[in-house]
Amino acid sequence: MDSKRVIEVKRNILAANDEAADAFRAARAEDGTFFVDVMASPGAGKTTILLAIIKELRSRGVEALGVIEADLESDVDALKIKEAGVESVELNTRGVCHVEMGMVEMAFEAFDGSRFDYLFLENIGNLVCPADFDTGAHTRVMLLSVPEGWDKVMKYPPMFAAVDALIVTKCDYLPLNEDFDMDRLKEQARLLNPALDIFVTSARTHEGIPELVDWLQAQRAAKVRG
Secondary structure, eight states: OOHHHHHHHHHHHHHHHHHHHHHHHHHHHHHTOEEEEEEEOTTSOHHHHHHHHHHHHHHTTOOOEEEEEEESSOOHHHHHHHHTTOEEEEEEOTTOSSOOHHHHHHHHHTTTTOOOSEEEEEEEEOSSGGGGOOOSOSEEEEEEEGGGOTTHHHHOHHHHHHOSEEEEEOGGGGGGOTTOOHHHHHHHHHHHOTTOEEEEOOTTTOTTHHHHHHHHHHHHHHHSOO
16 A cells, blocks of 8 residues: 555545544633543553543532543443543444544534533543544543553653643552662653653552642643633
8 A cells, every 4th residue: 555645645634633623622711610630541540530630620619520431342430430430431432443433423413512620531541543543631640550650651741741731640659660660760761751740649548649639620720711
């Protein structure tokens, strides 16, 4: 196959996706919905950290919360969110390794007019493809769990370069993982992304969660109305 043609097709697909993303982002900013794209590898703790964030937001009086749960199959994570009393839409990609704007738009329509102060997308568990696709979010964050190892920053640099914040999860495991070099992780991540904000968290102990939610609230205040 002509490699030039492949590049042109991908560029056209991404351009159309980006145009739709810009329109969606602007519409959500206008209606006061702060949209956050949460990316990570499988098992990094996306659902668990979302539940911790939701709990902290509720403690501050925020109740208008929604979650789009993207998975290749199943509704396991969406059910966990719904059990916490939060509106959730399950988005099954049927083998697609990332979320595109058409999927986001369909999922948002499934909320049937509900209004949110915060809407979260739990993206597909993957540190490669999701970095390429703008989902219309106002803020993109990624999770890296302590059990995964600090050196993921060396192996998946596009993801670290694409996000606004790195959330290190499961920091309560640090005593069990002496090879996890937090200083080198932060140094390398900021070489890739000098503006990157980094939070060290544990959903189990609540460490770092208030600071993370402070940041999310500041981001919302700067990017959406109301």
